[in-house]
Amino acid sequence: MKSTGDNHSIAENTNDKEFSKKPRMPNIKVFTGSSHPDIAKKIVSRLGLDLGRATTKQFSNRETSVEIHESVRGEDVYIVQSGCGDINDNLMELLIMINACKISSASRVTAVIPSFPYSRQDKKEKSRAPITAKLLANLISVSGADHVITIDLHSSQIQGFFNIPVDNLYAEPAITKWIQDNISEWKSSVMVSPDAGGVKRMTAIADRLDIDFAIIHKERQRSNNEDSTVLVGDVSNRTAIMVDDLADTCDTIVKGAQKLREAGADKIYAILTHGVLAGNAIDKINNSCLEALVVTNTIPQDKHMKLCPKLQTVDISVMLAEAIRRTHYAESVSYLFTNVPY
Numbered sequence: 647m648k649s650t651g652d653n654h655s656i657a658e659n660t661n662d663k664e665f666s667k668k669p670r671m672p673n674i675k676v677f678t679g680s681s682h683p684d685i686a687k688k689i690v691s692r693l694g695l696d697l698g699r700a701t702t703k704q705f706s707n708r709e710t711s712v713e714i715h716e717s718v719r720g721e722d723v724y725i726v727q728s729g730c731g732d733i734n735d736n737l738m739e740l741l742i743m744i745n746a747c748k749i750s751s752a753s754r755v756t757a758v759i760p761s762f763p764y765s766r767q768d769k770k771e772k773s774r775a776p777i778t779a780k781l782l783a784n785l786i787s788v789s790g791a792d793h794v795i796t797i798d799l800h801s802s803q804i805q806g807f808f809n810i811p812v813d814n815l816y817a818e819p820a821i822t823k824w825i826q827d828n829i830s831e832w833k834s835s836v837m838v839s840p841d842a843g844g845v846k847r848m849t850a851i852a853d854r855l856d857i858d859f860a861i862i863h864k865e866r867q868r869s870n871n872e873d874s875t876v877l878v879g880d881v882s883n884r885t886a887i888m889v890d891d892l893a894d895t896c897d898t899i900v901k902g903a904q905k906l907r908e909a910g911a912d913k914i915y916a917i918l919t920h921g922v923l924a925g926n927a928i929d930k931i932n933n934s935c936l937e938a939l940v941v942t943n944t945i946p947q948d949k950h951m952k953l954c955p956k957l958q959t960v961d962i963s964v965m966l967a968e969a970i971r972r973t974h975y976a977e978s979v980s981y982l983f984t985n986v987p988y
Contacts, residue, residue, distance in 0.1 A: 674974050675718060679727035679743060681736040682946050685760060686726040688963035693971060698723075702739050710735065712742045719751040724795075724970050729763025730922070730945040737763060737782070741789040748790030756793040756973065757786055758966060760944035761920045765800035766892075768807075783807035795969050797944055797962060798891045798919040813979050815965055817919040817942050818847070819986045822854050824940060824960050825887060829915065835885035836860050836911075840902035844890045851889055860886070862902050875905050882910035892920040893941070896927040900934045913937045920944050921957075928954045 677698035678686030690697045699715035725747070727740040740757060747755045767778035779801075786794065787810055794812045799805065805812040825832050837859040839848035845861060852859040860879020886906045893899055893916070903914045914936055921941030923931075931939050931954055939954070941947060942962045951957050968987040972979045981987075 673720075674722045674724070674970075675716070676724045676726065676970070677714070677743060677747075679725065679736055679739045681731050681739075682726070682728040682760065682944075684946060684948075685728070685943055685963050685966070688961070689726060689758075689967045689970065692964055692967035700743065702743070704735070708735075710738045710742055712739065712746050714743075714746050714750065717750075718747050720753050722754050722756075722974050723747045723752045724756045724758050726758045726760075726966075728760045728944055729765075730761055733763050737785075741785055744786070744789040744791050754792045755790055756795060756970075757791045758970065759794060759796045760962070760966065762796045762799055762804070765804060768801045768804055779804050780807040793973065795966065795973070797942070797965070800891055813969060813973070815969060815979070816983055817960075817962060817965075818851055818854070819982070819984060820942065820960050820962050820965065821889065821917050821919075821940075822851055823986050824917070825851075825855065829885060829887070831885050831913075832887075833857065835887055836879065836881050838862065838879070838881070838886050838888045838902070838906065840888050840890055840898050840916075847891060848889050862905055875901065877905055877909050881906055883912055885913045885915070886911040888914070888916045890916075890918050892922060893918045893927065893939070894922045894924050896923065896930045896939075899936075899939070900930045903934050903936050907935045915940065917941075921947060921950070921959075923947075923950050928957075931956055 675698045676690050676695060677700045680702050686697060701713045703711050705711060725740065725743050727736060744755050744757060764778045764782050770777060787808060792810055794808060797815045798817050799814050802814060805814055829835060832855065835857055837848050837852040837857060839845045839861050842863060849859055860877060860881055863876045863878055888899060888902055899916045906914050915938050916936055917940040919942050922945060928950060936956055938956050938958055940958045940960060942960045944962065947957065947959050964987050965982055969979050969982055
C-alpha cells in the first residue's frame with residue numbers, strides 16, 4: 647500500500663492533467679492611438695468593453711512617448727491606429743504601443759489598422775525606388791505584433807510582405823448594403839470603375855447586385871499631348887456608381903464623373919473605402935457633378951463633412967469589432983468577406 651503522501655502526489659498530478667486540458671482564453675483589451683479614437687470607441691461599445699487606459703504624448707523634441715496604465719500580462723491585446731493625420735508620428739506611436747504591450751507579457755498583440763499607410767508604395771516603380779509597404783510590414787512585425795487586421799489594402803500582395811497572419815477585410819458588403827438602402831433605382835444602375843486598377847473590385851460588387859458595369863479607360867497619347875479617357879459601357883439615362891479603394895486628391899473621381907455626365911448619366915455617385923481627401927479635394931467635390939461622395943470611416947471625416955454637403959460616411963466599426971471578437975475566440979473571419987454583421 648502506498649503512503650498518504652504518495653496518494654496526495656497522485657491526486658495532484660491528476661488534477662494538473664485535467665487542468666491542462668481546459669482551454670485557456672486570455673482576457674481581451676482594446677487600446678487606441680491618437681489617429682482615430684472615435685472608431686476605437688465604437689468598436690469597444692459594440693464589444694461591450696471599456697477602452698484600455700493609455701497615454702500618448704510628444705516631448706518638446708517631438709519624440710513620441712507612450713504609457714500603458716493597466717496590466718496586459720496574459721491578455722489578448724488589440725491596438726487600433728489608422729494610417730491618417732500625421733501619418734509618420736501615428737505610425738511611430740503604433741509601433742511603440744505594440745512593443746510596450748509585448749514586453750509587458752501580453753499573450754498576443756494585434757494591430758488593427760483600418761487604413762493601411764504606405765500601401766500605394768508596394769512595388770518598384772523605377773530604378774532605386776524603395777518598396778516602402780514591405781519596410782512597414784517588417785517594422786510592425788519586429789515591434790512585436792502577432793497579427794494584423796486591416797480593410798481594403800490597395801494591393802492584396804501586401805499580405806505577402808508579412809511573416810505574421812494578416813486579415814484583409816473587404817468594405818464590399820457594407821458598400822453593397824449602402825447602395826441598396828440609399829439608391830432607390832439601384833437595380834437599373836451601372837457600376838463603374840474610374841480606372842483599370844479598380845475593375846476587380848467593381849465587378850465583384852456588380853455581380854453581387856446583378857447589375858451592368860462599365861469601365862473608364864485612360865489612353866496614353868504621344869508626348870506633349872494630354873491623356874484621353876474612353877468609357878467602355880453604356881450609362882446613358884441611368885444612374886452611375888463609381889467605386890474605388892482610395893480618394894486622395896480626387897482628380898480621378900472628378901474627371902470620371904465628368905466623363906459619365908458627358909456620356910448621358912442621370913445621377914453619378916462615387917463610393918470609396920478610404921477618404922484621404924487631401925489638398926483641395928473638398929473644393930473639387932463641391933464643384934463636381936457628383937450626387938454624393940460616400941466613404942467609410944476608416945479615416946475621420948467630421949471636419950470634411952462640415953465643409954462638404956455631398957460627403958457621406960458608412961460605419962465599418964461593426965465589421966472591425968466582429969473581426970476582433972472572432973479572432974479572440976479563434977473563429978473564422980471569412981463570414982465578414984461577404985456579410986455585414988448585425
